Amino acid sequence: MIRVDRGPKPEGLEAIRKVEVKRLAALAREAPPKAKDFGNRYNITRRDLWKAQGRTCCYCERRIDRLYNDVEHFRPKTRAYRGQGRPMHGYWWLAWTWANLLFACPSCNRRHKKNKFPLARGSRILPAGHRPPGPERAILIDPSGEDDPIEHIQFVPFRQAGKKEKWIPVARGGSRRGKRTIQVLKLDRPALVTDYGDHVSDLVSHHVKAIREAIHAGDGRIVAKAWRSALRTLFYRRQAFKALSHDVLDHHFPPEVRRQWGLELERP
Template identity: 80%
Template structure:
């Protein structure tokens, strides 16, 4: 997971937000809102988010070749599981708020995150109508929030005898938020880990070998050249799994090595 920059708010979204919040406020006075009550006017943000995220999922970073028909609400709109046994009201007033909208793949959004939004134990819930974060202390890492997701989650190699090496996400430095985010989104699910591993073996390892060969030959200029080629290929906007690529490069060429060989630092 990398930091997402949504860019400018889509024209017309603010007017939609004001009208829809007023409409929903009348509904929730009588009963908790249902999914059907929200309609799909926030869909105006769908293509903008898809492009801003390089056509990748905001959580797992898999490429989404076609416009998936849902916009992800970081704070769930209908109901929210914040911890404990039963869900309570969702953040219905944020359903059309630009800062709460993301673009996610079906697996992360519908199968795993759903309406989960765990909070730190003892944290107060954001009051209705207020802007986040307020008194809330969220455990999920927001890809477009103030924290860099890469400060909380990193990929490390998993070696298994007789098997192809896999790269799995773990909490960086024991980050509690990183650990909970991985758990909620199932970022270590087998299908995703296997796909990530394929990305490394099919693409990243080729660049690692080229950089290693230049360093072993003692050729500073060649090392810089192949390093730049790797950055250009692995971190262009629509490339998948940029956080994984960064951690693989960092694993093979830690900071001391990069400084020694004058390899330009880069962080997606």
């Protein structure tokens, strides 16, 4: 998972938000709005989000080459499972709020995150109509929030004799939020772990080998050229699994090696 910059709000979204929030507020006075009450006018944001995220899922970073996938509500609109016996009403007033919308693959959104939105112990729930975060302390990492997901989630190699090397996401430095985000989104699910391994073996390893060979040759110009080539390819805007690529490079070429050769590894 990497940071997401949505860019400017799509034209027309604010007008839709004002109308829809007023409509839902009337319903909410009687009972919490149900899924059928929302419609799908927030889908006006789908193309903008898809492009802003480089056509990748906001959570798992898989490539999404078709536009029919999901507009994801970070704070769930209908019901929110916050844990610890808390109320389960959703954040209906944020269903058309630009800062609450992301683009996600069906596996992350529908199968795993669903309506889960755990809060830290002792955290109060955001009052209806208020802007987040307010008094809430969300445990899930918001890829468009203030925190850099890479500070909380790290990919590490896992080796078994006679088997292909795997790269597994773990909580960086024991981050509780990183651990919980991995658990909720199932970022270590087998299908994804397979994709991670394929990405490393099919693409990243080629650049790691080229950089190593350049370092072995001792020519700084060749090292810098190989490094720049890796960064251009692995952190291309539409490239999948950029957080994984970052951690693979960091693993094979730790800070002391990068300092020696004047190499910079910025977070994607």
